[in-house]
Amino acid sequence: MSMSDQMVAVLRRQFEPTLEMLKQLIEVCPDDFWMDAKQKYWKQIFHATTSMKFWFRQQKDEEFKIPDFGKDITEALDKECADYPTKQEMTEYVEEILSVARRFLDELTDDKLLEPCVLFEEITKTDVILMQIRHVQHHIGYCNNILNSNHLEAVKWL
Template sequence: MDNSHVKILKRSFDPSLEMLRVLVEKCPDDLWLYDKVGFPFWQQIWHVAFFIDYWLREDYSRGAEYRVMTFDKDLPVELHRRSEEHLTKEEAAEYLRRLQEKADRFFSSLDDARLLEPIVEGRPMTYLDVIIGQIRHVQYHVGHGNCILKSKGAETSGWLAFAEG
């Protein structure tokens, strides 16, 4: 078994992203636009997916393209902003599929030494910081989404343990 730090981190990141994907799959259509808990269900999925796309990239220089999928809609990533438009479940599922492919490429571009390098020269944030931050961010929103589903009697995404993603 390859126990490099990169592989260990990926074994935690992948199940987190899979739990987010399953959350989209399990969300009943009538809850997708549900917004009685601060922000719509769909928007927290969009928010976390957008920031995975933003942070898991090889080039952090200003203006470098990083998006794996764009939408011709007003989709605010800030949770305090509202929009008349929304991401569909199908769009969310496709976006998350593409993000898994991007994550696979991102992790394969790293080695243990690079984990400790800053993502931008002269700045303190490292690749390790980015990965751990994204795992925490995904899990926060998976937990919030699961609470909504459970409170409405819907099936949750459940928990994926070590290396199950």
Template sequence: MSDKMVTVLRRQFDPTVEMLKNLIEVCPDDFWMDPKQKYWKQIFHATTSMKFWFRQQKDEEFMIPDFGKDVIEDLDKECSDYPTKGEMTKYVEDILSVARAFFDELTDGRLLEPCVLYEEITKTDVILMQIRHVQHHIGYCNNILNTNHLETVKWL
């Protein structure tokens, strides 16, 4: 049986994460470190959301990394430090493997099953929510870059 809808969802999800990785790459180092911009925090927040929602087991431990620094993914809280671009790239890659494992378990017949966290939300909802959420933060970061006359990430 061909899982055409799972294929379509992957086809939309994969470029979304690729754009998130591209945001890290295009950001100048000094701009990345600027605490006023909170640019890195948008990426961290979006990635952490994927880590939360793509869990396979309800009792699976959910820990937000701090990279051994004073960082938190909450957009409204201040941090005195930041993860490096390399650390953030690795974090996105790690979460991408979690997302791929989530997709690998899916079939078209399982897309409407409840997600493991909340019965009223389907696995399809989880995927679409994450695509929308990550794209929101991509747009936010692109706006920051554009406002500062820097190269933006191209839409894939």
């Protein structure tokens, strides 16, 4: 990265800890809690990750398929699921999407930050990154609140 790509470096410094906190949410969650359909804890992580999968696409016609892990699940927060992904399945999905997000950032230079994203002309690539930081942090806070309200330790702010 050249000196002229300092803004990309700033965005990455804010984005990377957000991703790390998302991964930690999976690690700290007790198994019985993960499976509790009423808490919708895993669904918060699934929803946030799927959003990154949608927004960090590099081509407008790139396929957008939400995995179901062969189970009756959805990322839609307002829909019930009969099943849930395992913590291992969710960890692998998060890792896969994090590599997509990092590739998106790797392709950027400061000169490209204000270019339109491939999905919507009125939204810049910078908007996409900042929207995802805000969105993922919202769901991290939601999960941390679930953990705290059940006397479990929340993920530390990075």
